[in-house]
Amino acid sequence: MHFTPFRVSLAPGIMGTLGLGFLVASSPALAAGELHLYNWGDYINPEVLERFSDEYDVDVSLDTYGSNEEMLAKLQAGATGYDLVFPSVHMQDIMYQLDLLEPTYINQSEHFANIDPDFLRAKTDSEGEYCLPYAWGTVGILYNKNRVDEMTSWEDFFNAARDGKQVAILDDMREALGVALIVNGDSVNATDREALERAGNYLIERKPLISAFTYDSVPMVQSGDLAAAHYFVGGMMYVNEDPENLGYVIPEEGATLYQENICMLKTAPNKENAKQFMEFFLRPEIAALNTRQQMNGTPNVEARELLPDALKNSPEINPPSEVMDRLQIFEDLGRSLQLYDRTWTKVRTAE
Amino acid sequence: MNTTDTASSLEASRKPRLFRVPRNVHWGLLGLLGPVTAFLGIFFLMPLVIMAIFSLLEPGLYGGVVWSFYADNFGRILGWANGPIEEFDIVYLRILMRSFRIALITVALTLLVCYPVAFWVSRLPPRRRNFCLFLITLPFFASLIVRLYAWVLILRPSGFLNQLLSTLGAIREPIELIYTETAVLIGLVYIMVPFMFLPLYASIEKLDRQLIDASYDLGAGRIATFRRVILPLTMPGIMGGAILVFIPTLGNFIVPSLLGGAKVLMIGNLVEQQFLYARNWPFGAALAMLIMSVVLALLMLYVRTTLKRRSPRGTAAKPRTKDRAEGLT
Numbered sequence: 001m002h003f004t005p006f007r008v009s010l011a012p013g014i015m016g017t018l019g020l021g022f023l024v025a026s027s028p029a030l031a032a033g034e035l036h037l038y039n040w041g042d043y044i045n046p047e048v049l050e051r052f053s054d055e056y057d058v059d060v061s062l063d064t065y066g067s068n069e070e071m072l073a074k075l076q077a078g079a080t081g082y083d084l085v086f087p088s089v090h091m092q093d094i095m096y097q098l099d100l101l102e103p104t105y106i107n108q109s110e111h112f113a114n115i116d117p118d119f120l121r122a123k124t125d126s127e128g129e130y131c132l133p134y135a136w137g138t139v140g141i142l143y144n145k146n147r148v149d150e151m152t153s154w155e156d157f158f159n160a161a162r163d164g165k166q167v168a169i170l171d172d173m174r175e176a177l178g179v180a181l182i183v184n185g186d187s188v189n190a191t192d193r194e195a196l197e198r199a200g201n202y203l204i205e206r207k208p209l210i211s212a213f214t215y216d217s218v219p220m221v222q223s224g225d226l227a228a229a230h231y232f233v234g235g236m237m238y239v240n241e242d243p244e245n246l247g248y249v250i251p252e253e254g255a256t257l258y259q260e261n262i263c264m265l266k267t268a269p270n271k272e273n274a275k276q277f278m279e280f281f282l283r284p285e286i287a288a289l290n291t292r293q294q295m296n297g298t299p300n301v302e303a304r305e306l307l308p309d310a311l312k313n314s315p316e317i318n319p320p321s322e323v324m325d326r327l328q329i330f331e332d333l334g335r336s337l338q339l340y341d342r343t344w345t346k347v348r349t350a351e
Numbered sequence: 352m353n354t355t356d357t358a359s360s361l362e363a364s365r366k367p368r369l370f371r372v373p374r375n376v377h378w379g380l381l382g383l384l385g386p387v388t389a390f391l392g393i394f395f396l397m398p399l400v401i402m403a404i405f406s407l408l409e410p411g412l413y414g415g416v417v418w419s420f421y422a423d424n425f426g427r428i429l430g431w432a433n434g435p436i437e438e439f440d441i442v443y444l445r446i447l448m449r450s451f452r453i454a455l456i457t458v459a460l461t462l463l464v465c466y467p468v469a470f471w472v473s474r475l476p477p478r479r480r481n482f483c484l485f486l487i488t489l490p491f492f493a494s495l496i497v498r499l500y501a502w503v504l505i506l507r508p509s510g511f512l513n514q515l516l517s518t519l520g521a522i523r524e525p526i527e528l529i530y531t532e533t534a535v536l537i538g539l540v541y542i543m544v545p546f547m548f549l550p551l552y553a554s555i556e557k558l559d560r561q562l563i564d565a566s567y568d569l570g571a572g573r574i575a576t577f578r579r580v581i582l583p584l585t586m587p588g589i590m591g592g593a594i595l596v597f598i599p600t601l602g603n604f605i606v607p608s609l610l611g612g613a614k615v616l617m618i619g620n621l622v623e624q625q626f627l628y629a630r631n632w633p634f635g636a637a638l639a640m641l642i643m644s645v646v647l648a649l650l651m652l653y654v655r656t657t658l659k660r661r662s663p664r665g666t667a668a669k670p671r672t673k674d675r676a677e678g679l680t
Contacts, residue, residue, distance in 0.1 A: 069414075069627040076414055094413050166508070171613045173628050212530040212612025216503075225507045225529075334412060341629035342440065348616045349442050349449075 032057040035273040038082040045293035058273050083268040086260045089121045090332040096124040102264040106132050111282035119299035132278045133299035136259035137233035140250040147227035153252040154183050161209035165227035171213035173344040182254045188328045191336035200343040204350040236295045248316050254326040406636035414630045424637035450618040454600040457539045458593045461547035469552040487545050499609045530612030538606040547592035554588025
């Protein structure tokens with residue numbers, strides 16, 4: 001639920017199978033231990049891993065996945081050898097139910113006070129005994145300033161499309177239906193048929209206006225082939241490189257918020273190193289090092305103080321509280337997920 | 352040794368059919384076929400059996416299955432599901448029909464592209480012919496995903512194709528190609544061309560040129576020669592290519608996603624969605640089983656009709672045409 005530049009979300013597993021996992025430490029023979037991370041693609045600053053590896057003399061390996069579901073499917077199929085995973089909050093709840101997680105009591109650690117308690121969002125872990133809040137961001141609109149005027153809302157987005165401009169929505173069932181639910185004033189976790197029917201109709205009516213459902217919209221927005229695209233705050237990385245042409249906005253109607261946490265697996269072979277890494281990541285300078293490269297939000301209050309002003313004061317990355325109030329986070333829907341699946345299939349087949 | 356062999360085989364031929372094959376040959380065959388049978392049994396048949404069983408089970412809450420019989424997976428597609436959780440929806444059959452249509456168009460287009468080229472290549476001198484065959488296999492050296500991204504760059508409004516056309520003055524406004532069904536078809540044809548070309552080439556290369564000359568000599572025109580001589584003789588290659596193109600196209604989900612902007616949904620996309628995002632393995636399995644049974648039924652129909660057509664004529668007709676051709680030269 002965040003940005004990776006060459007992610008082929010459509011062919012999950014490709015990143016992993018093509019072997020994008022890499023070894024950080026160069027001298028495995030000398031290292032005192034190992035640590036195996038399983039994370040989203042491009043979702044951690046490699047420098048953080050190098051620093052950890054150097055300081056504790058631990059070999060760090062990193063494998064990547066393209067979606068929560070891909071990670072879960074792999075673990076359910078019996079993949080072992082990973083120590084730490086980075087699930088979204090609702091996936092953490094599922095993994096807890098499936099008894100895949102190990103309690104770490106990270107909340108007893110010295111620097112845990114640095115974590116903003118608002119970010120202990122997992123229903124199954126409200127005290128932080130299992131996982132450490134890692135990073136968060138919003139899902140809004142990335143647009144090309146040469147193609148459209150400044151955008152502030154989903155209304156602007158679809159009005160641009162009515163003017164013949166090309167726009168794209170994420171190829172993600174819950175994010176796409178989330179846009180419709182938010183604009184209709186429903187919860188992004190609604191489970192009643194009426195709300196889902198409204199959301200489905202909202203998207204079906206606008207389907208002729210939508211050029212594509214895709215994750216690979218950044219190069220198309222940069223080149224102006226798309227005027228605007230539904231995208232993650234990670235797109236700010238490109239906005240900062242090219243502020244003349246690009247813009248990112250959290251729509252007025254509201255937006256979804258994503259958050260991933262660092263969790264230890266029950267099957268982790270290197271539990272001590274894993275706990276050590278979580279404590280290492282509690283340090284403000286380490287969390288800040290990661291955020292500076294990732295351009296997303298950090299739940300570490302002390303780390304925020306260490307960020308450059310452009311990041312710290314960015315309303316897109318660290319929104320003011322009235323904007324925060326308009327953000328919603330996905331929850332696990334249990335069986336009701338089937339309702340979303342059926343609605344999404346209808347949207348995708350509508351002519 | 353020879354005499355004992357013939358003696359034993361003569362003796363064997365009088366025995367019932369089962370014992371006609373000498374024992375040592377039987378063991379040799381077993382030794383040769385054993386490993387591949389075991390391999391396919393484990394890695395092909397077993398997963399298939401698992402899928403068949405899963406398609407009749409209840410979906411687990413977080414993926415996986417609950418071990419109790421559940422008819423609604425097929426019911427959702429075919430019509431008898433009518434519960435609070437599962438209900439019949441015509442949309443799945445519609446996606447299946449759309450996938451069939453796209454796969455058939457892809458077969459027709461690849462055939463149209465490959466047939467003349469295969470003819471041309473088969474007439475080249477051997478060295479150049481081999482070079483051309485090498486060129487056909489060249490795309491396999493690069494990753495499919497990378498090649499499809501290249502197509503995104505070609506087809507997008509500011510892309511290569513539109514720039515070329517506007518420089519040539521053929522268009523004033525960029526044409527919308529990317530994220531359309533046309534783009535999906537271009538991508539599928541591009542991927543599938545080698546699979547059509549190779550079997551087609553194999554049968555066209557074997558084609559006896561003298562038969563074509565004979566057809567002309569006997570007064571058939573170009574069209575009649577093509578229709579009555581060339582086409583029937585290259586039919587095995589056409590059907591082989593068609594099958595090799597049709598089946599992977601039907602299940603393809605990368606092209607509709609990358610070039611179709613996920614707006615042209617095919618059955619492969621639906622199966623992917625069920626296994627990952629909808630966490631409904633049994634429904635995904637049911638969809639996969641349905642595609643497979645339809646494809647198998649079509650294949651069996653083809654085999655049966657061709658066998659029926661060939662058996663009376665095939666054996667008798669072949670030597671006769673050959674005689675004639677030889678007599679004429």
